[in-house]
Amino acid sequence: MDLPSTSGQPTLQTVAVVGLGTMGTGIAEVLTRAGHEVIGIDVSEAAGRACVAALENATARSVAKERITEAERQGVLSRLRTFTDLQAAVHADLVIEVVPEDYELKQQVFRELDAIVRPDTILATGTNALSVTRLAAESQRPERVLGLHFFNPAPAMKLVEVVSSVLTAPPAVAAVTALARSLGKEPVAVGDRPGFVADGLLFGYLNQAAAMYESKYASREDIDAAMKLGCGLPMGPLALLDLIGVDTARTVLEAMYASSGDRLHAPAPILGHLTEAGLTGRKAGRGFYTYEAPGSPAVVRDALTPLEGSGPVAGRPVRSVGVAGSGTMASGIAQVFAQAGFEVVLAARSDAKAAAAKAAIGKSLARAVAKGRLSEEAAGQTLDRITPAGSLEAFAEVDLAVEAVAEDLAVKQELFAALDKICKPGAVLATTTSSLPVIACARATSRPQDVIGMHFFNPAPAMKLVEVVRTVLTSEDVHATVREVCAKVRKHAVDCGDRAGFIVNALLFPYLNNAIKMVENHYASLDDIDAAMKLGGGYPMGPFELLDVVGLDVSLAIEKVLHKEFRDPGLAPSPLLEHLVAAGCLGRKTGRGFREYARR
Known part of the structure; x- marks a missing residue:
């Protein structure tokens, strides 16, 4: 030819x-x-x-x-x-x-x-x-x-x-x-397969977001804010569906489902309902959101737009905060509260570990000063507000206790049982878990109504998102308290219920798992998939870059939790991910994951 x-x-x-x-x-x-x-x-x-x-x-x-x-x-x-x-x-x-x-x-x-x-x-x-x-x-x-x-x-x-x-x-x-x-x-x-690489991964994620909204698990605004702030995406999934066209998304998903048979690709019913009603997104002036005019990008208020201002219930006063843990997340959260003016008790398993955690915060603040983001005076005042402690007994008078220890349910339950005995009546008890049931932590106490989830994202000082997770037993004033505290520490709070993955991980990790399956099936290379999602989807990192940063062991644990909770075969962890974890290839922290890294 x-x-x-x-x-x-x-x-x-x-x-x-x-x-x-x-x-x-x-x-x-x-x-x-x-x-x-x-x-x-x-x-x-x-x-x-x-x-x-x-x-x-x-x-x-x-x-x-x-x-x-x-x-x-x-x-x-x-x-x-x-x-x-x-x-x-x-x-x-x-x-x-x-x-x-x-x-x-x-x-x-x-x-x-x-x-x-x-x-x-x-x-x-x-x-x-x-x-x-x-x-x-x-x-x-x-x-x-x-x-x-x-x-x-x-x-x-x-x-x-x-x-x-x-x-x-x-x-x-x-x-x-x-x-x-x-x-x-x-x-x-x-x-040649429906969706190819970028849309093949993107539309499964968009479909799950539509289903999440349809189930009334979270509001459209919270779903979109969670994925923008938690993952650094340029647009939230529901706003993106409106931009693409709800009818177009439904057509792509129908083709993907016909090819894969994967239930995750079966179009969420709401996509069909909106399409049949002519509410196809921006081009129609209305889809998941309402727009100023057909074709306009300007979103206008409608009946579903949340009211601004405080809720119907006032929160409890919070002046002092206890943070349990000595790792990166605990230190970051303690820094966030101290910078916002709260008195913070940072408790670890020993005085030495607590002092080391406070020293790590000092280094973080020094870096912020060196970059011109913080004055030396403000950094010093922040550090002065943090009191290290070698025991949870120091939490006796805190108004809010935040747990940031290992992602192990037995460890967290033991800690919450201790907090129940130590913390004063009316103190709010929060867990930062990203995948475990908050209700299981709450039931370890005699005051489950005072327990709530506050899922910060790493690094806590930089990431703006906090997922606020209510259980069926969480009281309204506890929820109001945490929302008010999030506003004071300048974080964007999104509400969600107590189910595996909350918003971000429930949408993010199936997407990552599907990327692994593409490689497993020899459909595309790691480099091509990463390039496709960065260049075609606007993602700050490709899925394999992100997996290696998060840690393959952490990713596998979250995938297992999602699969166990939702029982969907499409959520079963990829065998390739399981094999790499079994081989000790956990990502950047071990020098090898999906890619190899130079040892530091």
Whole structure:
């Protein structure tokens, strides 16, 4: 098969883009800016005009910002021509189809293109859910059909998934991969399965978030805030579903479920209900949220928007806080409270350990001073508010006792039984567990109504999120107390019930587990999966980078808790994860996990 050279002069010079919606318009902009002749095709003349107008506006902004000259802008604009007839693609070297996610429609486009374009033209589909293999098999040129999945917005997003079917010829893949690189994109080679890498991981996570909201476990605002603040994501899952389109998400998930049979991919019923009601997200002006107008990104208040201000119940006064533990999390939490003006008792198993924990806080504060984030006077005052103690007996007069010891239920229950005897009546008792049942800690006391979860994230001084976990026995004023305290220490509190994983870990760890399964099934490499999620999903770290940082043993323990609680086969820990933990490959802390690290 004769294909343009992948070296020397730019290849695939003339490109037809079929479908001039948001994605097609973005792809056309990327191509014209890179010097390609672009033939934009859409049955709607209005879509063609909108595409040209979008390019005019985008390039005008570039001139205003002095990124290109006016002469260069005119050159870009001259390279785009729009048509309403597929016949315009007759001289294209490459055709990229980005019509709506409907198999019959895409099949019709490919059938017509077969009769129009040259024998050496490559046909690419922009689908992220439908079978590339099926489209290729029904084409007259299956060896020249592949997937080319850009991400929205195409001009900004760096990832492009290059999807091969079993019929695709390697030279076609090489030519399109070279094109993607010449556009300044990062191409990732993947096989043909619904969702490919990025959406294959992303949509399972979005689906679980929709189901979590549907079950009334947490509010839409708290789910979104938890994932943004707890994981550093650019958008919360429900806001992202509205941006993608609820109907589009449902279509992708239906295709994924048909392929995998995994219940985690079965679309949450709420996605169908919203779609059938026409509440498809931003484009409709309403989805999970309500927007100022169709297409507007501005969220407006609706009947589900929480009221601002304090709740109906006042909290208990808190002036002093006890923190039990001497590790990184305990030290970080003690620092957070002391910096906010609370008197803090930091209790460890011995005076020496408590003193060492306070010294660690001193070093942390010194680093903040060195970076100009804190004055020396404020650092000194913070440290003065912390009293180290070698016994829990020092908690006798604290108003709030926060447990931050090992993630072992028996250890925590023993500690709560001790706090029950030591702490004064009315003191609030909080656990920082990330996966164990809070109610089990509460039942170890004679005052379960005073027990609540306060799940801080590591490092506590930097991370803004606290998951506030109520059990069925937690009193309203205890909940109000912790919400008020979170506000005073400048943390964003989100409410959730007492079930495995709370919000963040319940959504995060199945996603991480599914990434491991992709590697286990030899679908994609560690590097490609990490790149796909950082470049295509906006994640600050790829799943394998994150797993190695968290610790594979910690990750496995959380996966086991989730699987035990929800009994979903899709939540069963990946055998590869279990094998690595059994081999002692726990991540960065041991020098080897999914990757190897230099020993410090």
